[in-house]
Amino acid sequence: MxxxxxxxxxxxxxxxxxxxxxxxxxxxxxxxxxxxxxxxxxxxxxxxxxxxxxxxKTMKAGFEFNIMVVGQSGLGKSTLVNTLFKSKVSRKSCTPNYEEKISKTVHLQSVSHIIEEKGVKMKLTVIDTPGFGDQINNENCWEPIVQYVNEQYEKYLKEELNVNRKKRIPDTRVHCCVYFLPATGHWLRPIDVEFMRRLGKIVSIVPVIAKADTLTLDERLEFKQRIRQDLQANGIRVYPQKEYDEDAEDRILNDKIRENIPFAVVGTDKEHQVNGNKVLGRKTKWGIIEVENVAHCEFAHLRDLLIRSHLQDLKDVAHNIHYETYRVKRLNESNANGVALSPLTLENGTLEKSDTESHL
Ligand SMILES: Nc1nc2c(ncn2[C@@H]2O[C@H](COP(=O)(O)OP(=O)(O)OP(=O)(O)O)[C@@H](O)[C@H]2O)c(=O)[nH]1
Ligand SMILES: [Mg+2]
Structure with missing residues (x-):
């Protein structure tokens, strides 16, 4: 009973x-x-x-997550990715020799790792973009990146169009692009505007202020405000975009994130003892900057957005919005030309052709 x-x-x-x-x-x-x-x-x-x-089913199959990091050399991209996933998923820079330094152009490198936590397997691919913004003349340095993003959409589209489709199409599409802004305390530079304006149309961009420990709290606040104004003034779309909020609950949650963007982050690969606890931090002469402490920096907000609250949404937006836009455009093109799929050109997938002219 x-x-x-x-x-x-x-x-x-x-x-x-x-x-x-x-x-x-x-x-x-x-x-x-x-x-x-x-x-x-x-x-x-x-x-x-x-x-x-x-x-x-998800536990058995695992899932893929592809994250791209873009920003000048030495801004802490590799360190931050390693901090995010608490593992060495991206190699930190070693000083290149002179030859390498002068012949540097943007070339993309992708490294994959399987990360398993409590039986959930994630294939994480980090796409690094060494050389971006490192030249005196940075004209069109976003082109290899645009090309890479579109090539991954193209690969996926070709797999989808195959008569005998794979049970699971390998997903190499970029789910998220973290864009590193130097902590200058001024405003967005032309290269930042140009990059985000172009890429924001084809991929989810999350801008962050790199090495935020180099700014005072007032400078940080002011810089963040100015960047938000610049983003709006230049019509730059960053993630999470208002038009893709699914309901009122989403809007409230995402509005809070939008008010706080760009996150001022600090990365590290070292642990320190604070009050008997091990914490990820950067030791300075004045004390320890605790990376995961929200009173010290906004790393935890970024981690929550990318991994704990919006990882699936980033994948959904990549598939339902960005890939879909690309797919429709490519299929319309090939219908108009009467061919299966016309060869991929750089302009494919970028929405406005006039965008290719540079303002740098
Ligand atoms: N002050 C400070 N230094 C940092 C931070 N993150 C990384 N660094 C240091 O900055 C240097 C460069 O870090 P990386 O992570 O290799 O930078 P990167 O952007 O990957 O550099 P490239 O691979 O050359 O493009 C290292 O000495 C890091 O320890 C940070 O948040 N604050
Ligand atoms: Mg690096």
Whole structure:
């Protein structure tokens, strides 16, 4: 009897859980009138168990996450990625020899690692962009990056168009591009504006202020404000974009993130003892900057956005918005030309051709 009572109580709790309060986004208007709510069911059905099924499937298959880092040499890109994933997923820079230094152009390097935590496997690919913005003349230095992003969309599209499609198409598309702004305390430079204006149309960009420990709190606040103004004035789209908020709840959450962007971050690969606890930090003459302490810097906000709260959304936006825009454009092009898929050119995927002229 006792047991039965417990089961009954459990069911009552479950019923409240399965109750559908809002119409599901995938249901049409007429469907919504036929929703049978939890309290109208004769008993426990078990629909919610689908979440466990999804979880088991994802755990078995694992998932891919591809993150690109862009910014001048020495801004702490590799250090930050290593701090984000608490592992050595990106090699820190070693001083290049003179030859390498003068012949430097932007060339992309991607490195993949499998990271496993509590049975969940993630194939993380870090795409580094050494050489970006390091030249005296940085004209068109974003071109190899635009090309790389589009090439990955093209690869995916070709796989999708195959008659015999793979069960799972390997996903090399860039899910997120973290753009490193030097902590100058001034405003966006022309190269920042040009890069983000172009790339913001084809990929999710998350701008960050690098090495924020070099700014005072007032300087940081002012710099952040100025950058937000510059982003708006130049029509630059950064993640999370307002137009892709799915509902009011999303909007409230994302508005908070938008008010706080760009995150002023500090990276490190060292642990230090603070009050008997090990913390990730940078030791200075004046004390330890605790990287994950929100009172010290905004690294934790960035980590939460990229990994803990929006990782799946970044992948969804890459697939449903950016890849979709590319796919439609390419298929329209080939329909107009009457060929299967015309060769990929640099302009493919960038929305406005006039954009190719440089303002640097
Ligand atoms: N003060 C400060 N120094 C940092 C920070 N992050 C990294 N550094 C240091 O800056 C130097 C360069 O860091 P990297 O992570 O190699 O920089 P990178 O942007 O990957 O450089 P490249 O690979 O050459 O493009 C290293 O000595 C780091 O220890 C930070 O947040 N604050
Ligand atoms: Mg590096």
């Amino acid at each position: 006792e047991e039965e009572k417990e089961v009954m109580e459990e069911r009552e709790v479950d019923e409240r859980v399965v109750e559908i309060e809002h119409p599901l986004p995938c249901l049409s208007e007429s469907d919504t009138q036929r929703i049978i709510k939890g309290r109208d069911l004769f008993g426990y059905v078990g629909i919610e168990a689908v979440l466990d099924q999804m979880r088991r």
